[in-house]
Amino acid sequence: MKTPPIPARDIVVIGTSTGGVEALRLLVAGLPSGFTPAVLVVMHIGTHESILPSLLARTSVLPVRQARHGDLVEAGRILVAPPDFHLTMVRSGAQCKVVLARTARENHTRPAIDPLFRAAAAAFGARATGVILTGALDDGTAGLAAIKACGGTAVVQDPAEAMVPDMPASAIDHVDVDHVLKLEEIPQALLRLAEANAQGGAAPGTAPDIPQWVELENRFGMEGVEMHRLEELAQPSTFTCPDCHGTLWELKDQQPRRFRCHTGHAYTERNLVALQGDLVEDSIWSAMRALQEKEMLLRRMSDDALRNKQIAASLDYSAQARQAQRCAEVLRGLIVSKADESA
Numbered sequence: 001m002k003t004p005p006i007p008a009r010d011i012v013v014i015g016t017s018t019g020g021v022e023a024l025r026l027l028v029a030g031l032p033s034g035f036t037p038a039v040l041v042v043m044h045i046g047t048h049e050s051i052l053p054s055l056l057a058r059t060s061v062l063p064v065r066q067a068r069h070g071d072l073v074e075a076g077r078i079l080v081a082p083p084d085f086h087l088t089m090v091r092s093g094a095q096c097k098v099v100l101a102r103t104a105r106e107n108h109t110r111p112a113i114d115p116l117f118r119a120a121a122a123a124f125g126a127r128a129t130g131v132i133l134t135g136a137l138d139d140g141t142a143g144l145a146a147i148k149a150c151g152g153t154a155v156v157q158d159p160a161e162a163m164v165p166d167m168p169a170s171a172i173d174h175v176d177v178d179h180v181l182k183l184e185e186i187p188q189a190l191l192r193l194a195e196a197n198a199q200g201g202a203a204p205g206t207a208p209d210i211p212q213w214v215e216l217e218n219r220f221g222m223e224g225v226e227m228h229r230l231e232e233l234a235q236p237s238t239f240t241c242p243d244c245h246g247t248l249w250e251l252k253d254q255q256p257r258r259f260r261c262h263t264g265h266a267y268t269e270r271n272l273v274a275l276q277g278d279l280v281e282d283s284i285w286s287a288m289r290a291l292q293e294k295e296m297l298l299r300r301m302s303d304d305a306l307r308n309k310q311i312a313a314s315l316d317y318s319a320q321a322r323q324a325q326r327c328a329e330v331l332r333g334l335i336v337s338k339a340d341e342s343a
Contacts, residue, residue, distance in 0.1 A: 006075040007095045008038035010127045010197050012190055013120045015113030015143065017044035017135030019163025021055060023183055024133070028078060029059035030187025037129070037194050039078040040067070040087060040120070042111045044135070047084040056080065071098040073123075081111035088119035088222050096123050101222050104264030105243065107139040107271040114266070115221035117143025122210050122218045126151035127197055129190065133157045133183070135167035138256055138268050144175045145255075146214045153193055155179045155186060170270075174255045213251070217266075225264040234260060241265050242275045284331050291328040295321045 016023055020043045031039070039062070043052060050066070057064040060078060067079040067087050073096040081087035085100040099119070106112035113132075117140065120128045130147040132140045134157060144154050154177045159165035161182055171177060179189055210218075213233050219226075234249035241248050241261035248259040248267075257269045267275065298321035305314035 005072050008036075008073045008075045008077075010037035010129070010194055011073065011096075011120050011124045012037045012039045012129045012131060013116050013143075013147075014039065014041045014131040014133065015117065015135070015140040015167070016042075016133035017109075017137075017139065017164070017167065019134035020044075021052065023157070023163070024052070024056055025059045026183055027131075027133070027186055028056050028062065028064070030184070031060065031062055032187075032191065033061045033076075035062060035191060035194065036075045036198070037190070038073045038075060040073070040081075040089075040116060041078065042081040042087055042113045042116045044109045044113075044139070045081075045083050045111070046109060050080070050083050053080045067098050067100065069098060069100040072096070073098060081116065084110055086111050086115040086221055088115050088218075089123050090119070090222070091123040099222050103221060103224050104261075104266070106221070106266040107137065107268060108243070108275050109139065113140035114143035114146075115218075118146045118214055118218045118221060121146040121150040121152055121214055124152070125209075128152035129155060129193055131155045131157075131186065131190075132167050132171045134162035134164050136164050137166050137270050137274060138170035138174075139271070140167055141170045141174050141256060141268070142254065142258060144171050144177075146211075146217075148176055149211050149214055150209070153178050155181065155189060157186070158182050170256065213254075220260070220264055220266075225260065225262055227262050230260060230262060239272070242267075242272070242279055248272075281335065284335055288328050288331040288335075291324045291331070295324040295328065298324060 053064050053066045062076055062078050064078040066082045073089055085102055088099045088101055089096050090099050106114050117130050128147050129152060130144045132144060148154050154175055156168045156171045156177050158180055159168040162168050181189055216229050216233055230249055234251045237248050237250040239248040243265045244261060244263050246261040246263060248261050251258045260266045298317045302314045302317035305317060
């Protein structure tokens with residue numbers, strides 16, 4: 001007879017991006033068969049098909065699979081966010097179920113780490129543990145702050161050993177982190193936290209005291225933004241959303257500084273700067289291509305005018321072609337200099 005699923009009393013949520021595959025493989029390999037918290041994982045995979053569940057299953061004694069909408073958040077099971085969906089959850093009594101949401105991207109990615117961490121904070125309160133591993137920029141910092149605000153525990157990989165230290169370092173800078181550990185130390189720390197909860201933690205299913213900003217942003221991540229609710233926790237900024245070009249609203253009392261637009265896109269200021277830089281480079285490449293095409297057309301027009309003995313017109317078109325060429329070379333120089341600065 002099949003054993004009925006056991007609702008999780010505790011939850012561990014893990015977020016990572018660049019360098020995360022090997023970090024996750026090593027972490028889950030250290031979790032024993034008696035590990036009772038549910039484990040939910042977000043790695044920045046975008047819309048690409050993911051083999052992450054199968055990779056983790058090779059090193060884990062716990063069952064691993066991709067999360068599905070409506071899944072029970074079960075004790076001792078690892079669920080991985082699927083491509084192009086935010087992985088969130090909602091509690092109903094003693095049970096908590098997975099909610100997959102195709103709401104707006106956060107920090108220009110879906111799945112993003114912050115929506116999962118906020119949802120875990122709201123559903124599990126003090127029995128939630130957030131873990132930030134290697135990754136670029138700072139997705140996950142705001143979500144880890146939500147876990148702490150609801151009484152949970154924050155665990156961060158030591159930035160000194162992370163393949164990309166940005167995400168762990170940001171969490172340490174902005175959140176009252178409980179444990180900064182080497183990757184090999186994290187599984188045992190999670191086991192000790194689970195044992196402590198079993199002996200004297202908050203009662204499972206106890207509704208945590210959820211700060212307003214956590215509750216509202218949690219709803220945004222699952223259902224989308226209600227404009228009148230956005231006004232409760234943000235004020236209009238002078239910046240524009242790179243994804244939908246609407247006005248960005250600056251969230252109040254948030255560190256690192258964060259922004260949302262009325263359609264739901266959310267960014268930390270570091271992610272916003274990085275994305276704006278990408279948009280500028282894309283615009284320069286487009287302008288350079290247009291100038292090169294303009295040069296080619298003008299040279300053809302110059303040749304046609306010369307064949308028709310329209311000397312003045314031919315010289316004028318040739319001069320315009322040279323000007324277009326010079327402008328394209330200036331733009332190429334800007335891109336090359338930017339690449340040299342980044343190297």
